[in-house]
Amino acid sequence: MSALFELQAADVRFGQVTALKGVNLTIHPGERVALLGSNGSGKSTLLRLLHGLCMPTGGASRRDAAVHQAMLFQRPYMLRTSARNNVALGLWLAGQAWGEARMRAERALERVGLSHVALRNARTLSGGQQQRLALARAWVLQPDALLLDEPTASLDPHAKREVEALMDEFARGHNANPMTLIFASHNLGQVKRLASRVLYLEQGRLLADLPVNDFFNGPRLKEVSEAAHLFVKGEST
Amino acid sequence: MSTFTESAATALQLIASFDPVLLSIVGRSMAVSATACALACGVGLVLGAWLGVARFRGRLGVLAVLNTLLAVPSVVVGLVVYLLLSRSGPLGFLGWLFSFKAMVIAQACLVLPVVTALTRQAVEDVERVHGEQLRSLGAGPLLRSLLLAWDERYALLTVLIASFGRAISEVGAVMIVGGNIDGFTRVMTTAIALETSKGDLPLALALGLILLGVVLVLNAFIAVVRRWREDVQGSLLVAAGGASA
Numbered sequence: 001m002s003a004l005f006e007l008q009a010a011d012v013r014f015g016q017v018t019a020l021k022g023v024n025l026t027i028h029p030g031e032r033v034a035l036l037g038s039n040g041s042g043k044s045t046l047l048r049l050l051h052g053l054c055m056p057t058g059g060a061s062r063r064d065a066a067v068h069q070a071m072l073f074q075r076p077y078m079l080r081t082s083a084r085n086n087v088a089l090g091l092w093l094a095g096q097a098w099g100e101a102r103m104r105a106e107r108a109l110e111r112v113g114l115s116h117v118a119l120r121n122a123r124t125l126s127g128g129q130q131q132r133l134a135l136a137r138a139w140v141l142q143p144d145a146l147l148l149d150e151p152t153a154s155l156d157p158h159a160k161r162e163v164e165a166l167m168d169e170f171a172r173g174h175n176a177n178p179m180t181l182i183f184a185s186h187n188l189g190q191v192k193r194l195a196s197r198v199l200y201l202e203q204g205r206l207l208a209d210l211p212v213n214d215f216f217n218g219p220r221l222k223e224v225s226e227a228a229h230l231f232v233k234g235e236s237t
Numbered sequence: 238m239s240t241f242t243e244s245a246a247t248a249l250q251l252i253a254s255f256d257p258v259l260l261s262i263v264g265r266s267m268a269v270s271a272t273a274c275a276l277a278c279g280v281g282l283v284l285g286a287w288l289g290v291a292r293f294r295g296r297l298g299v300l301a302v303l304n305t306l307l308a309v310p311s312v313v314v315g316l317v318v319y320l321l322l323s324r325s326g327p328l329g330f331l332g333w334l335f336s337f338k339a340m341v342i343a344q345a346c347l348v349l350p351v352v353t354a355l356t357r358q359a360v361e362d363v364e365r366v367h368g369e370q371l372r373s374l375g376a377g378p379l380l381r382s383l384l385l386a387w388d389e390r391y392a393l394l395t396v397l398i399a400s401f402g403r404a405i406s407e408v409g410a411v412m413i414v415g416g417n418i419d420g421f422t423r424v425m426t427t428a429i430a431l432e433t434s435k436g437d438l439p440l441a442l443a444l445g446l447i448l449l450g451v452v453l454v455l456n457a458f459i460a461v462v463r464r465w466r467e468d469v470q471g472s473l474l475v476a477a478g479g480a481s482a
Contacts, residue, residue: 053369070373077367079388089384093375137374 128159285356
């Protein structure tokens with residue numbers, strides 16, 4: 001199976017700051033990859049690199065050109081217009097006619113349970129609703145891979161569950177075509193529930209890359225990275 | 238003091254009686270400045286928004302020039318436009334010197350840097366925080382700049398009003414390129430300068446009061462727009478908080 005994303009000794013530097021250093025990574029279709037690490041560890045930069053929002057300053061980065069991908073941010077930016085128009089915007093930018101885009105936007109809003117606020121100014125929606133709206137905006141593009149940068153970080157528990165459920169639903173996909181999910185998170189429970197593979201980053205270095213079971217259970221994590229083991233232990237207490 | 242009070246009283250009488258000379262000067266002033274602002278905003282909003290988003294070699298130099306143009310005296314703008322439109326100038330064939338059009342061009346040139354620089358700042362601030370998200374949706378620099386400018390439309394409304402205030406209150410440029418011809422290119426500021434030098438203080442004072450009134454109304458309008466924006470943003474936050482509760 002060909003890889004969706006491939007990084008070889010990838011570095012990303014912003015001036016004097018090294019955000020990523022020597023990252024080797026291959027992600028295949030259908031994987032659910034969680035990025036763990038403390039603030040400033042390079043999770044967001046890795047997501048941006050995979051999405052093409054920044055370029056490696058060293059090493060190599062390769063993305064399958066045929067892969068459609070969408071990215072969600074911790075605080076989604078909504079234009080000062082209706083929820084429906086915000087979703088339609090993504091389609092319009094992708095080349096769809098505005099009328100068709102609005103019709104598809106309505107279906108996407110229905111999918112995330114926001115039909116009742118379709119005509120409301122998107123900025124009047126709650127944080128959880130805005131994140132679901134952002135998910136609709138991403139999902140409507142029918143991406144093969146969805147990248148999410150701490151999508152539930154600023155949400156209350158109820159909104160968190162709703163967004164998580166949608167992530168899970170989208171990742172399952174349909175017709176045996178699961179969507180690749182790559183998300184950064186601080187929430188270990190969420191990682192356990194959603195991920196099949198966990199990457200641990202520290203100071204821009206990828207220290208651990210394990211299946212989710214091996215990451216949280218058994219001795220392998222400690223063998224691979226003492227730092228990652230301590231992080232998980234610290235976060236669990 | 239008595240000269241001032243007498244002049245002020247006569248000025249108020251002129252205003253109250255809708256003096257036709259006064260009204261024609263005020264009407265011309267408003268028309269020139271409104272047209273100049275419309276032209277400058279048409280170009281400046283797009284250019285400023287694009288400069289707020291685009292990254293290219295030499296951008297810092299362009300911004301330095303733009304910021305320098307903010308401080309150019311209106312007489313210098315008038316002089317440059319005069320040289321361009323004068324019979325021997327490159328645009329002399331148009332025959333626009335000492336006309337309404339010449340004044341519009343001069344004022345448009347004067348406020349264009351203001352509109353461009355302020356728009357650039359407003360759009361760049363939002364681009365820094367949210368531009369990446371629009372980029373991730375596939376919006377290129379031009380589309381992104383237009384979307385962000387549209388999203389910041391209430392902030393840009395203040396820019397438009399401020400530029401109109403700058404245009405209507407300037408005297409140097411319109412004096413040079415308009416020539417202050419009675420009934421043809423005489424506007425409020427040039428009329429004030431002329432009437433004061435002639436000693437017709439009531440008319441000058443009446444025009445001064447109206448000019449002051451216009452600027453006052455603009456400032457009040459800016460304040461109302463700002464307050465309204467704050468109220469809208471406040472209600473958005475309350476609504477968002479309520480919705481999340």
